[in-house]
Amino acid sequence: MRAITVEGGRRLRGELTVQGAKNSVLPILAACVLCGGVCRIRRCPRLDDVETCGAILRHLGCRVCRQGEDLLVDSSGMDRWDIPDDLMRRMRSSVIFLGAILARCGRAELSYPGGCELGPRPIDLHLLALRRLGAEIDESGGTLRCRGEGLRGTEIVLSLPSVGATENAMLAACGARGTTVICNAAREPEIVDLQRFLQKMGAEVRGAGTSTITVEGGRRLRGCCHRCIGDRIVAATYLCAAAAAGGDVCLKGVDYRHLSTVIAALQQAGCRIVSRDRMIRLTGDGALRGICPVRTAPYPGFPTDAQAVLMAALLRSEGTTMFVENVFQSRYRHVSELARMGADIRLEGRVAVVCGVPRLRGAAVRATDLRCGAALVVAGLQAEGTTRVEEIRHIKRGYGDLAGDLARLGAEIRETEI
Ligand code: UD1
Numbered sequence: 001m002r003a004i005t006v007e008g009g010r011r012l013r014g015e016l017t018v019q020g021a022k023n024s025v026l027p028i029l030a031a032c033v034l035c036g037g038v039c040r041i042r043r044c045p046r047l048d049d050v051e052t053c054g055a056i057l058r059h060l061g062c063r064v065c066r067q068g069e070d071l072l073v074d075s076s077g078m079d080r081w082d083i084p085d086d087l088m089r090r091m092r093s094s095v096i097f098l099g100a101i102l103a104r105c106g107r108a109e110l111s112y113p114g115g116c117e118l119g120p121r122p123i124d125l126h127l128l129a130l131r132r133l134g135a136e137i138d139e140s141g142g143t144l145r146c147r148g149e150g151l152r153g154t155e156i157v158l159s160l161p162s163v164g165a166t167e168n169a170m171l172a173a174c175g176a177r178g179t180t181v182i183c184n185a186a187r188e189p190e191i192v193d194l195q196r197f198l199q200k201m202g203a204e205v206r207g208a209g210t211s212t213i214t215v216e217g218g219r220r221l222r223g224c225c226h227r228c229i230g231d232r233i234v235a236a237t238y239l240c241a242a243a244a245a246g247g248d249v250c251l252k253g254v255d256y257r258h259l260s261t262v263i264a265a266l267q268q269a270g271c272r273i274v275s276r277d278r279m280i281r282l283t284g285d286g287a288l289r290g291i292c293p294v295r296t297a298p299y300p301g302f303p304t305d306a307q308a309v310l311m312a313a314l315l316r317s318e319g320t321t322m323f324v325e326n327v328f329q330s331r332y333r334h335v336s337e338l339a340r341m342g343a344d345i346r347l348e349g350r351v352a353v354v355c356g357v358p359r360l361r362g363a364a365v366r367a368t369d370l371r372c373g374a375a376l377v378v379a380g381l382q383a384e385g386t387t388r389v390e391e392i393r394h395i396k397r398g399y400g401d402l403a404g405d406l407a408r409l410g411a412e413i414r415e416t417e418i
Helices: 022-034 048-059 085-090 092-105 124-132 163-174 189-201 232-245 256-268 304-313 333-339 370-381 402-408
Strands: 002-007 012-017 038-042 063-067 070-074 107-111 136-138 143-147 155-157 178-183 204-206 212-217 225-227 247-252 272-276 279-284 320-324 344-348 351-355 364-366 386-390 412-417
Touching: 002 370, 012 232, 012 402, 022 038, 022 048, 022 070, 022 092, 022 163, 022 189, 022 232, 048 063, 048 070, 048 085, 048 092, 085 092, 085 107, 092 107, 092 124, 092 143, 092 163, 124 136, 124 155, 124 163, 163 178, 163 189, 163 212, 189 204, 189 225, 232 247, 232 256, 232 279, 232 304, 232 370, 232 402, 256 272, 256 279, 256 304, 304 320, 304 333, 304 370, 333 344, 333 364, 333 370, 370 386, 370 402, 370 412, 402 412
Parallel strands: 012 247, 038 225, 155 178, 364 386
Antiparallel strands: 002 386, 002 412, 038 070, 063 070, 107 143, 136 143, 178 212, 204 212, 247 279, 272 279, 320 351, 344 351
Protein backbone atom coordinates (compact mmCIF):
# COMPACT_ATOMS: atom_id res chain seq x y z
CA MET A 1 0.00 0.00 0.00
CA ARG A 2 1.31 3.45 -0.86
CA ALA A 3 1.32 6.45 1.48
CA ILE A 4 2.46 10.07 1.43
CA THR A 5 4.94 11.03 4.14
CA VAL A 6 5.38 14.71 5.06
CA GLU A 7 7.86 16.36 7.42
CA GLY A 8 6.22 19.60 8.53
CA GLY A 9 7.79 23.01 8.89
CA ARG A 10 9.29 23.71 5.43
CA ARG A 11 8.34 26.89 3.60
CA LEU A 12 7.19 26.61 0.00
CA ARG A 13 8.87 28.58 -2.71
CA GLY A 14 8.81 28.47 -6.51
CA GLU A 15 6.65 28.20 -9.58
CA LEU A 16 4.28 25.48 -10.69
CA THR A 17 2.05 24.91 -13.70
CA VAL A 18 -1.31 23.56 -12.62
CA GLN A 19 -2.66 20.39 -14.28
CA GLY A 20 -5.70 20.32 -16.55
CA ALA A 21 -9.03 20.25 -14.73
CA LYS A 22 -10.29 16.80 -13.79
CA ASN A 23 -13.88 18.00 -13.73
CA SER A 24 -13.50 19.35 -17.28
CA VAL A 25 -11.73 16.44 -18.80
CA LEU A 26 -14.10 13.72 -17.55
CA PRO A 27 -17.29 15.04 -19.22
CA ILE A 28 -15.25 16.01 -22.29
CA LEU A 29 -13.98 12.43 -22.62
CA ALA A 30 -17.57 11.21 -22.36
CA ALA A 31 -18.58 13.76 -25.01
CA CYS A 32 -16.00 12.30 -27.41
CA VAL A 33 -18.38 9.45 -28.22
CA LEU A 34 -20.87 11.90 -29.78
CA CYS A 35 -18.89 12.62 -32.93
CA GLY A 36 -17.78 9.24 -34.31
CA GLY A 37 -14.41 10.77 -35.19
CA VAL A 38 -11.05 11.51 -33.63
CA CYS A 39 -10.71 14.03 -30.79
CA ARG A 40 -7.46 15.24 -29.33
CA ILE A 41 -7.79 16.36 -25.71
CA ARG A 42 -4.79 18.45 -24.78
CA ARG A 43 -3.53 19.00 -21.25
CA CYS A 44 -5.20 15.81 -20.09
CA PRO A 45 -4.01 15.07 -16.52
CA ARG A 46 -2.70 11.63 -15.55
CA LEU A 47 -5.32 10.62 -13.03
CA ASP A 48 -6.97 7.38 -12.04
CA ASP A 49 -10.36 8.84 -13.02
CA VAL A 50 -9.00 9.61 -16.49
CA GLU A 51 -7.77 6.00 -16.72
CA THR A 52 -11.26 4.84 -15.80
CA CYS A 53 -12.74 7.01 -18.58
CA GLY A 54 -10.22 5.46 -20.96
CA ALA A 55 -11.27 1.97 -19.87
CA ILE A 56 -14.96 2.85 -20.40
CA LEU A 57 -14.23 4.28 -23.86
CA ARG A 58 -12.25 1.18 -24.86
CA HIS A 59 -15.04 -1.06 -23.61
CA LEU A 60 -17.44 0.89 -25.84
CA GLY A 61 -15.21 0.12 -28.83
CA CYS A 62 -13.34 3.44 -29.03
CA ARG A 63 -9.60 3.68 -29.51
CA VAL A 64 -7.79 5.68 -26.83
CA CYS A 65 -4.13 6.53 -26.84
CA ARG A 66 -1.96 8.90 -24.86
CA GLN A 67 0.63 11.13 -26.54
CA GLY A 68 2.42 13.00 -23.78
CA GLU A 69 -0.04 15.47 -22.28
CA ASP A 70 -2.66 14.66 -24.93
CA LEU A 71 -5.26 11.95 -25.07
CA LEU A 72 -6.59 10.87 -28.45
CA VAL A 73 -10.02 9.30 -28.63
CA ASP A 74 -11.32 7.73 -31.83
CA SER A 75 -14.98 6.85 -31.42
CA SER A 76 -15.57 5.82 -35.05
CA GLY A 77 -15.56 2.13 -34.14
CA MET A 78 -17.90 2.43 -31.15
CA ASP A 79 -20.05 -0.69 -31.13
CA ARG A 80 -21.39 -1.03 -27.59
CA TRP A 81 -23.75 0.99 -25.43
CA ASP A 82 -23.26 -0.68 -22.04
CA ILE A 83 -20.81 0.01 -19.19
CA PRO A 84 -19.86 -2.86 -16.85
CA ASP A 85 -20.62 -2.47 -13.17
CA ASP A 86 -16.97 -2.50 -12.02
CA LEU A 87 -16.16 0.52 -14.22
CA MET A 88 -19.32 2.36 -13.14
CA ARG A 89 -18.42 1.95 -9.47
CA ARG A 90 -14.95 3.44 -9.84
CA MET A 91 -16.14 7.02 -10.12
CA ARG A 92 -19.17 9.22 -9.99
CA SER A 93 -18.55 10.79 -13.40
CA SER A 94 -19.16 7.50 -15.19
CA VAL A 95 -22.83 8.53 -15.15
CA ILE A 96 -22.08 11.35 -17.64
CA PHE A 97 -21.59 8.66 -20.27
CA LEU A 98 -25.31 7.98 -20.03
CA GLY A 99 -26.35 11.12 -21.93
CA ALA A 100 -23.53 10.76 -24.43
CA ILE A 101 -24.14 7.08 -25.24
CA LEU A 102 -27.87 7.69 -25.49
CA ALA A 103 -27.32 10.53 -27.96
CA ARG A 104 -24.98 8.44 -30.08
CA CYS A 105 -26.62 4.99 -29.94
CA GLY A 106 -30.24 5.67 -29.01
CA ARG A 107 -29.87 3.32 -26.06
CA ALA A 108 -27.62 2.80 -23.04
CA GLU A 109 -27.28 0.27 -20.26
CA LEU A 110 -25.33 0.89 -17.08
CA SER A 111 -25.49 0.57 -13.30
CA TYR A 112 -25.44 3.25 -10.62
CA PRO A 113 -22.17 5.22 -10.31
CA GLY A 114 -19.70 5.11 -7.41
CA GLY A 115 -17.32 7.90 -6.35
CA CYS A 116 -16.35 9.72 -3.15
CA GLU A 117 -18.54 9.11 -0.09
CA LEU A 118 -19.97 12.55 0.55
CA GLY A 119 -23.39 11.43 1.75
CA PRO A 120 -26.21 10.42 -0.58
CA ARG A 121 -25.50 11.35 -4.19
CA PRO A 122 -28.71 10.65 -6.09
CA ILE A 123 -28.95 10.85 -9.88
CA ASP A 124 -32.63 11.73 -10.02
CA LEU A 125 -31.98 15.03 -11.82
CA HIS A 126 -29.87 13.29 -14.47
CA LEU A 127 -32.70 10.84 -15.12
CA LEU A 128 -35.34 13.56 -15.05
CA ALA A 129 -33.45 15.52 -17.71
CA LEU A 130 -33.12 12.48 -19.97
CA ARG A 131 -36.77 11.52 -19.49
CA ARG A 132 -37.81 15.07 -20.38
CA LEU A 133 -35.93 14.57 -23.67
CA GLY A 134 -38.02 11.48 -24.30
CA ALA A 135 -35.78 8.69 -22.99
CA GLU A 136 -37.47 5.65 -21.47
CA ILE A 137 -35.51 4.49 -18.44
CA ASP A 138 -36.07 1.24 -16.57
CA GLU A 139 -34.29 1.25 -13.19
CA SER A 140 -35.15 -2.24 -11.99
CA GLY A 141 -32.51 -4.51 -10.43
CA GLY A 142 -29.85 -1.82 -10.01
CA THR A 143 -29.39 -1.47 -13.77
CA LEU A 144 -30.40 1.55 -15.80
CA ARG A 145 -31.78 0.45 -19.15
CA CYS A 146 -32.39 3.48 -21.33
CA ARG A 147 -33.96 3.77 -24.75
CA GLY A 148 -34.16 6.98 -26.64
CA GLU A 149 -34.08 6.56 -30.41
CA GLY A 150 -36.12 9.67 -31.04
CA LEU A 151 -35.01 12.21 -28.42
CA ARG A 152 -36.73 15.57 -28.84
CA GLY A 153 -35.61 19.00 -27.65
CA THR A 154 -37.61 20.43 -24.77
CA GLU A 155 -37.37 22.64 -21.69
CA ILE A 156 -35.57 21.02 -18.75
CA VAL A 157 -35.89 22.73 -15.37
CA LEU A 158 -33.40 21.49 -12.78
CA SER A 159 -34.60 21.91 -9.19
CA LEU A 160 -30.99 22.59 -8.19
CA PRO A 161 -28.00 23.47 -10.38
CA SER A 162 -26.37 20.03 -10.45
CA VAL A 163 -23.10 20.01 -12.38
CA GLY A 164 -23.43 16.42 -13.55
CA ALA A 165 -27.12 16.68 -14.48
CA THR A 166 -26.41 19.84 -16.50
CA GLU A 167 -23.62 18.03 -18.38
CA ASN A 168 -25.73 14.93 -19.01
CA ALA A 169 -28.57 17.09 -20.31
CA MET A 170 -26.21 19.02 -22.62
CA LEU A 171 -24.76 15.83 -24.10
CA ALA A 172 -28.09 14.10 -24.60
CA ALA A 173 -29.60 17.28 -26.08
CA CYS A 174 -26.91 17.26 -28.78
CA GLY A 175 -28.51 14.05 -30.04
CA ALA A 176 -32.10 15.31 -29.76
CA ARG A 177 -34.07 16.88 -32.60
CA GLY A 178 -34.88 20.55 -32.04
CA THR A 179 -34.15 23.01 -29.28
CA THR A 180 -33.44 22.15 -25.65
CA VAL A 181 -33.37 24.82 -22.98
CA ILE A 182 -31.80 23.84 -19.64
CA CYS A 183 -33.03 26.16 -16.86
CA ASN A 184 -31.28 26.58 -13.51
CA ALA A 185 -28.19 25.05 -15.10
CA ALA A 186 -24.92 24.83 -13.16
CA ARG A 187 -22.56 27.72 -14.00
CA GLU A 188 -19.19 26.12 -13.19
CA PRO A 189 -16.21 26.98 -15.45
CA GLU A 190 -16.04 23.28 -16.37
CA ILE A 191 -19.51 23.58 -17.96
CA VAL A 192 -18.22 26.47 -20.05
CA ASP A 193 -15.25 24.30 -21.07
CA LEU A 194 -17.60 21.48 -22.09
CA GLN A 195 -19.61 23.96 -24.18
CA ARG A 196 -16.44 25.14 -25.93
CA PHE A 197 -15.53 21.54 -26.71
CA LEU A 198 -19.00 20.77 -28.07
CA GLN A 199 -18.93 23.92 -30.20
CA LYS A 200 -15.61 22.85 -31.70
CA MET A 201 -17.25 19.51 -32.57
CA GLY A 202 -19.89 21.43 -34.47
CA ALA A 203 -22.66 21.41 -31.86
CA GLU A 204 -24.83 24.48 -31.37
CA VAL A 205 -24.71 25.17 -27.66
CA ARG A 206 -24.85 28.54 -25.95
CA GLY A 207 -25.41 30.06 -22.55
CA ALA A 208 -22.92 28.01 -20.46
CA GLY A 209 -21.72 30.13 -17.56
CA THR A 210 -25.26 31.45 -17.10
CA SER A 211 -28.28 29.66 -15.64
CA THR A 212 -29.85 29.03 -19.06
CA ILE A 213 -28.17 26.78 -21.60
CA THR A 214 -29.64 26.28 -25.06
CA VAL A 215 -28.79 23.38 -27.35
CA GLU A 216 -29.93 23.10 -30.96
CA GLY A 217 -29.71 19.34 -31.35
CA GLY A 218 -29.21 17.06 -34.31
CA ARG A 219 -26.18 18.82 -35.81
CA ARG A 220 -23.58 16.73 -37.61
CA LEU A 221 -20.58 16.49 -35.30
CA ARG A 222 -16.91 15.95 -36.14
CA GLY A 223 -13.68 15.25 -34.30
CA CYS A 224 -11.75 18.23 -32.94
CA CYS A 225 -8.85 19.34 -30.79
CA HIS A 226 -9.39 20.93 -27.40
CA ARG A 227 -7.18 22.11 -24.54
CA CYS A 228 -8.74 21.79 -21.08
CA ILE A 229 -8.82 24.64 -18.59
CA GLY A 230 -6.55 24.55 -15.53
CA ASP A 231 -7.79 22.77 -12.41
CA ARG A 232 -9.09 25.40 -9.99
CA ILE A 233 -9.36 22.92 -7.12
CA VAL A 234 -5.77 21.73 -7.53
CA ALA A 235 -4.77 25.42 -7.63
CA ALA A 236 -6.81 26.06 -4.46
CA THR A 237 -5.01 23.13 -2.80
CA TYR A 238 -1.56 24.55 -3.60
CA LEU A 239 -2.59 28.03 -2.49
CA CYS A 240 -3.86 26.62 0.81
CA ALA A 241 -0.65 24.61 1.18
CA ALA A 242 1.47 27.74 0.67
CA ALA A 243 -0.77 29.79 2.98
CA ALA A 244 -0.39 27.19 5.74
CA ALA A 245 3.34 26.54 5.34
CA GLY A 246 4.29 30.11 4.47
CA GLY A 247 6.49 31.07 1.53
CA ASP A 248 6.24 32.51 -1.95
CA VAL A 249 4.52 30.45 -4.62
CA CYS A 250 3.50 31.30 -8.17
CA LEU A 251 0.90 29.16 -9.93
CA LYS A 252 0.56 29.24 -13.69
CA GLY A 253 -1.95 27.86 -16.16
CA VAL A 254 -5.09 28.55 -14.17
CA ASP A 255 -7.56 31.41 -14.50
CA TYR A 256 -7.58 33.39 -11.25
CA ARG A 257 -11.19 34.45 -11.87
CA HIS A 258 -12.22 30.83 -11.31
CA LEU A 259 -10.79 31.09 -7.80
CA SER A 260 -12.11 34.44 -6.65
CA THR A 261 -13.82 33.19 -3.47
CA VAL A 262 -10.81 31.07 -2.48
CA ILE A 263 -8.42 33.96 -3.09
CA ALA A 264 -10.64 36.35 -1.10
CA ALA A 265 -10.71 33.91 1.85
CA LEU A 266 -6.92 33.51 1.88
CA GLN A 267 -6.42 37.27 1.62
CA GLN A 268 -8.72 37.76 4.56
CA ALA A 269 -6.67 35.20 6.48
CA GLY A 270 -3.59 37.39 5.94
CA CYS A 271 -1.95 36.15 2.72
CA ARG A 272 -0.76 38.52 0.05
CA ILE A 273 -2.05 37.44 -3.35
CA VAL A 274 -1.52 39.07 -6.71
CA SER A 275 -3.03 37.61 -9.82
CA ARG A 276 -3.40 38.32 -13.48
CA ASP A 277 -4.91 36.30 -16.27
CA ARG A 278 -3.24 32.89 -15.90
CA MET A 279 -0.96 33.51 -12.93
CA ILE A 280 -1.54 33.64 -9.17
CA ARG A 281 1.22 34.48 -6.70
CA LEU A 282 0.82 33.99 -2.97
CA THR A 283 3.23 35.21 -0.32
CA GLY A 284 2.77 34.70 3.40
CA ASP A 285 4.57 33.88 6.60
CA GLY A 286 2.28 30.99 7.62
CA ALA A 287 0.68 32.98 10.43
CA LEU A 288 -3.01 33.19 9.52
CA ARG A 289 -6.08 34.62 11.24
CA GLY A 290 -9.64 33.29 11.39
CA ILE A 291 -12.03 34.57 8.73
CA CYS A 292 -15.74 35.29 8.17
CA PRO A 293 -17.97 32.20 7.78
CA VAL A 294 -17.16 30.12 4.71
CA ARG A 295 -20.38 28.89 3.11
CA THR A 296 -20.01 26.44 0.25
CA ALA A 297 -22.34 27.00 -2.69
CA PRO A 298 -22.61 26.24 -6.40
CA TYR A 299 -20.31 28.38 -8.58
CA PRO A 300 -19.61 31.29 -8.29
CA GLY A 301 -19.92 30.57 -4.55
CA PHE A 302 -17.16 29.02 -2.46
CA PRO A 303 -16.44 25.54 -3.92
CA THR A 304 -17.31 22.57 -1.75
CA ASP A 305 -14.23 20.85 -3.22
CA ALA A 306 -11.98 23.48 -1.59
CA GLN A 307 -13.68 23.38 1.83
CA ALA A 308 -11.41 20.69 3.29
CA VAL A 309 -8.12 22.23 2.13
CA LEU A 310 -9.05 25.71 3.36
CA MET A 311 -10.08 24.24 6.70
CA ALA A 312 -6.72 22.49 6.92
CA ALA A 313 -4.92 25.76 6.17
CA LEU A 314 -6.72 27.53 9.02
CA LEU A 315 -6.07 24.95 11.75
CA ARG A 316 -3.31 27.05 13.38
CA SER A 317 -4.94 30.42 12.69
CA GLU A 318 -5.47 33.07 15.31
CA GLY A 319 -9.18 32.96 16.23
CA THR A 320 -12.04 30.88 14.87
CA THR A 321 -13.65 30.22 11.51
CA MET A 322 -17.06 28.76 10.82
CA PHE A 323 -17.66 26.53 7.80
CA VAL A 324 -21.15 25.77 6.47
CA GLU A 325 -21.31 22.94 3.94
CA ASN A 326 -24.35 23.57 1.76
CA VAL A 327 -23.67 21.36 -1.27
CA PHE A 328 -23.18 17.87 0.17
CA GLN A 329 -24.81 16.37 3.24
CA SER A 330 -21.75 14.74 4.71
CA ARG A 331 -18.52 16.28 3.61
CA TYR A 332 -16.61 16.48 6.87
CA ARG A 333 -14.88 13.11 6.97
CA HIS A 334 -11.53 14.92 7.12
CA VAL A 335 -12.50 16.45 10.50
CA SER A 336 -11.86 13.34 12.61
CA GLU A 337 -8.56 12.68 10.81
CA LEU A 338 -7.43 16.28 11.34
CA ALA A 339 -8.32 15.92 15.02
CA ARG A 340 -5.69 13.16 15.26
CA MET A 341 -3.13 15.83 14.45
CA GLY A 342 -4.32 18.09 17.28
CA ALA A 343 -6.87 20.20 15.37
CA ASP A 344 -9.74 21.72 17.36
CA ILE A 345 -12.85 21.48 15.16
CA ARG A 346 -16.41 21.40 16.55
CA LEU A 347 -18.85 19.72 14.23
CA GLU A 348 -22.62 19.90 14.22
CA GLY A 349 -24.55 18.88 11.14
CA ARG A 350 -23.58 21.09 8.24
CA VAL A 351 -21.53 23.43 10.43
CA ALA A 352 -17.89 23.03 11.50
CA VAL A 353 -16.12 25.58 13.66
CA VAL A 354 -12.33 25.67 13.57
CA CYS A 355 -10.65 27.08 16.66
CA GLY A 356 -7.03 27.76 15.85
CA VAL A 357 -4.45 25.85 17.91
CA PRO A 358 -0.82 26.91 18.40
CA ARG A 359 0.59 23.72 16.93
CA LEU A 360 -0.30 20.53 15.08
CA ARG A 361 1.57 17.27 15.51
CA GLY A 362 2.34 14.75 12.80
CA ALA A 363 0.33 11.53 12.91
CA ALA A 364 -0.69 8.51 10.85
CA VAL A 365 -3.94 9.50 9.15
CA ARG A 366 -6.17 8.13 6.43
CA ALA A 367 -7.52 9.77 3.28
CA THR A 368 -11.20 8.87 3.33
CA ASP A 369 -11.93 10.71 0.09
CA LEU A 370 -10.11 12.78 -2.52
CA ARG A 371 -10.20 16.23 -0.92
CA CYS A 372 -9.81 14.78 2.57
CA GLY A 373 -6.50 13.35 1.39
CA ALA A 374 -5.36 16.74 0.08
CA ALA A 375 -6.41 18.42 3.33
CA LEU A 376 -4.35 15.96 5.38
CA VAL A 377 -1.30 16.78 3.28
CA VAL A 378 -1.91 20.53 3.82
CA ALA A 379 -2.14 19.88 7.56
CA GLY A 380 1.02 17.76 7.47
CA LEU A 381 3.03 20.61 5.90
CA GLN A 382 2.48 22.74 9.02
CA ALA A 383 2.61 19.99 11.67
CA GLU A 384 5.54 19.23 13.92
CA GLY A 385 7.18 15.94 12.96
CA THR A 386 6.08 13.32 10.48
CA THR A 387 2.61 12.85 9.02
CA ARG A 388 1.81 9.70 7.11
CA VAL A 389 -1.26 9.89 4.89
CA GLU A 390 -2.55 6.43 4.00
CA GLU A 391 -5.05 5.26 1.36
CA ILE A 392 -3.68 7.70 -1.19
CA ARG A 393 -5.55 5.95 -3.99
CA HIS A 394 -8.23 8.56 -3.29
CA ILE A 395 -5.72 11.37 -3.90
CA LYS A 396 -4.63 9.79 -7.18
CA ARG A 397 -8.14 10.12 -8.53
CA GLY A 398 -7.71 13.88 -8.73
CA TYR A 399 -4.05 14.92 -8.37
CA GLY A 400 -1.49 13.92 -11.00
CA ASP A 401 1.45 14.21 -8.60
CA LEU A 402 0.56 15.95 -5.33
CA ALA A 403 3.69 14.86 -3.46
CA GLY A 404 5.99 15.58 -6.43
CA ASP A 405 4.53 19.05 -7.01
CA LEU A 406 4.87 20.05 -3.36
CA ALA A 407 8.39 18.59 -3.21
CA ARG A 408 9.31 20.77 -6.20
CA LEU A 409 8.12 23.75 -4.14
CA GLY A 410 10.49 22.76 -1.32
CA ALA A 411 8.29 20.62 0.93
CA GLU A 412 9.81 17.53 2.49
CA ILE A 413 7.29 15.09 1.15
CA ARG A 414 7.42 11.80 -0.71
CA GLU A 415 5.38 8.81 -1.69
CA THR A 416 6.38 5.65 0.11
CA GLU A 417 5.43 1.99 0.10
CA ILE A 418 4.15 0.80 3.48
C1 UD1 B 1 -19.46 17.84 -9.40
C2 UD1 B 1 -17.97 17.69 -9.26
C3 UD1 B 1 -17.58 17.56 -7.81
C4 UD1 B 1 -18.14 18.72 -7.00
C5 UD1 B 1 -19.64 18.89 -7.26
C6 UD1 B 1 -20.22 20.14 -6.61
C7 UD1 B 1 -17.35 16.59 -11.31
C8 UD1 B 1 -16.80 15.38 -11.97
N1 UD1 B 1 -17.54 16.51 -10.01
O1 UD1 B 1 -20.04 16.65 -8.87
O2 UD1 B 1 -16.16 17.55 -7.73
O3 UD1 B 1 -17.94 18.48 -5.63
O4 UD1 B 1 -19.90 18.98 -8.67
O5 UD1 B 1 -19.54 21.25 -7.06
O6 UD1 B 1 -17.56 17.60 -11.95
N2 UD1 B 1 -27.95 16.09 -6.58
C9 UD1 B 1 -29.22 15.55 -6.49
N3 UD1 B 1 -29.71 14.85 -7.56
C10 UD1 B 1 -28.99 14.67 -8.70
C11 UD1 B 1 -27.71 15.24 -8.79
C12 UD1 B 1 -27.22 15.94 -7.72
O7 UD1 B 1 -29.88 15.68 -5.46
O8 UD1 B 1 -29.49 14.03 -9.63
C13 UD1 B 1 -27.40 16.84 -5.44
C14 UD1 B 1 -26.15 16.16 -4.88
O9 UD1 B 1 -26.50 15.13 -3.98
C15 UD1 B 1 -25.45 17.31 -4.21
C16 UD1 B 1 -25.79 18.48 -5.12
O10 UD1 B 1 -26.91 18.07 -5.89
O11 UD1 B 1 -25.96 17.52 -2.94
C17 UD1 B 1 -24.68 18.90 -6.07
O12 UD1 B 1 -24.26 17.81 -6.82
P1 UD1 B 1 -23.72 17.95 -8.32
O13 UD1 B 1 -23.59 19.38 -8.67
O14 UD1 B 1 -24.54 17.09 -9.19
O15 UD1 B 1 -22.27 17.32 -8.19
P2 UD1 B 1 -21.57 16.31 -9.16
O16 UD1 B 1 -21.89 16.61 -10.57
O17 UD1 B 1 -21.78 14.92 -8.67
